[in-house]
Amino acid sequence: MKVFIEKEQKHLEFTEPCTGTELLKKLDVPETTILLVRNGEVILPDEMLNVGDDIQLLSVVSGG
Amino acid sequence: MKCTKCGEKAVYQGHGQAYCKEHFLDYFESKVFRTFRKYQLIKQTDKVCVAASGGKDSLTVLYMTMKYCKRHNIDFFALCIDEGIAGYRDHTVDDLTLFCKKYDIPYKVVSFKVKFGAGLDEIREQAMKEYNKKPCTVCGILRRALLNRASRELGATKLVTGHNLDDESQSYLMNLFQGNMRHNAGLGPITGLQQNKHFIPRVKPLYFITEKETRLFCLLRGFKVNFTECPNIHLSFRAKVRDTVNRLEADQPGIKQGIVNAFLEILPMLKENYRDSKPFTYCEKCGEPSAGKICNVCRLEDELCLDVQ
Numbered sequence: 001m002k003v004f005i006e007k008e009q010k011h012l013e014f015t016e017p018c019t020g021t022e023l024l025k026k027l028d029v030p031e032t033t034i035l036l037v038r039n040g041e042v043i044l045p046d047e048m049l050n051v052g053d054d055i056q057l058l059s060v061v062s063g064g
Numbered sequence: 065m066k067c068t069k070c071g072e073k074a075v076y077q078g079h080g081q082a083y084c085k086e087h088f089l090d091y092f093e094s095k096v097f098r099t100f101r102k103y104q105l106i107k108q109t110d111k112v113c114v115a116a117s118g119g120k121d122s123l124t125v126l127y128m129t130m131k132y133c134k135r136h137n138i139d140f141f142a143l144c145i146d147e148g149i150a151g152y153r154d155h156t157v158d159d160l161t162l163f164c165k166k167y168d169i170p171y172k173v174v175s176f177k178v179k180f181g182a183g184l185d186e187i188r189e190q191a192m193k194e195y196n197k198k199p200c201t202v203c204g205i206l207r208r209a210l211l212n213r214a215s216r217e218l219g220a221t222k223l224v225t226g227h228n229l230d231d232e233s234q235s236y237l238m239n240l241f242q243g244n245m246r247h248n249a250g251l252g253p254i255t256g257l258q259q260n261k262h263f264i265p266r267v268k269p270l271y272f273i274t275e276k277e278t279r280l281f282c283l284l285r286g287f288k289v290n291f292t293e294c295p296n297i298h299l300s301f302r303a304k305v306r307d308t309v310n311r312l313e314a315d316q317p318g319i320k321q322g323i324v325n326a327f328l329e330i331l332p333m334l335k336e337n338y339r340d341s342k343p344f345t346y347c348e349k350c351g352e353p354s355a356g357k358i359c360n361v362c363r364l365e366d367e368l369c370l371d372v373q
Contacts, residue, residue, distance in 0.1 A: 030313070032313045032314050035279055041075075042283060044065050044077055058279065058291070060279040
C-alpha cells in the first residue's frame, strides 16, 4: 500500500495489510494529529488497510 | 465503525459518539452556533470583522460566521494580514481570495510591508541576531496590533478569530508555565479584561472545536485548504507545548477539553482579580493602548527601523 504523510511530504510503501491504528503506531504518529484517508475517503483508524490501497495521513495541526 | 445516529459508515469518533459525514456536519455546525449563542459573541448591531488568513481554521470560522451573520442579517467582512512570509502566507492568501470570491464575501488584505515598511522575512534575521527575539514573538506583536488597528479603521465592533480548543489549551498552559496568569485572565471565548473603544473585542466561535474537527469539516465541505507550515513555527514555545499536549491527548483522549473546562471554571475569578489591577494607559509615541509608556509596536519600530504608517 502507498502511504503519503502530508506534514513531512513523504511517500512510503508497505507490503503487509494492517489496520489504521497499527500503521499509525508503526509510524509513531498520534491519532489526534491526522485524518486518515483511504482511496480518497476519510476512514476511522479501526478499519483495515489493504496492499493495493492509497493512504493519506492529512495533518490537522495548524501551520502557524 | 457505524454512525451512532443512522448506522452509516462513520468518518468521526469522539465524546463516545461516531458520526457519518452528514451527522458530523450537523454536530459541528450546531456546536459552533451554540457557542455564538451561549457567549453572545455577536449582537445584531455589530459590524463583524473576521480575521482570516486562508488556513483551515480561518476559512471555517469565516464560513460559520457568514452563515450566522446572514441568518441574523448582520454586517460582516474578512480581513487578512499578510505578514510577508514567502512560500507560506502567499499560498493561503490565494486560497482566501478564491474562497471570498466563491461566497461573495467582502474582504481586505493588509500587509506588514505597507503598514510597517517591511515583511517578516526582511526583519526576521535582525530580530533574532541583534535582539534575540523569536520571529513568532515579533510576528505576534505586529499582527495583533495591525488586526486591531485595521478592523477599527474599517468600522468593526467585533473581531472574530479562528482560535480553537487546541489553541486555547496551549495558550493557557504556556501562560501557566511562564507564571503569567494575568495573560490567562485575558483569554476565553471573548478576550480582554477591560472594555476600551481603542480595542475591538475578539471573539472565538471555534472555542470548543478541535483542530482535527476543523480539518475534517473543511475536507467534507470541500474547502480548498493546502497544508502549509510556517517556516518559523519550529522556533516557538507553542510548538513544544502543542506537541506535548497532542501526545497526552493520544494516550488519554479528552485532555484538551479537560484543560479548557478547568480553565473556564477559574476564568471568572481571574478576570475579577486582574480587571482593575492596572490602569489603562496609552503609548506616548503613537497613542495606541499600551501596558507601558511605549507600546511594543513602537519599541519594535525603533529596534528594527520599521516605518509604521
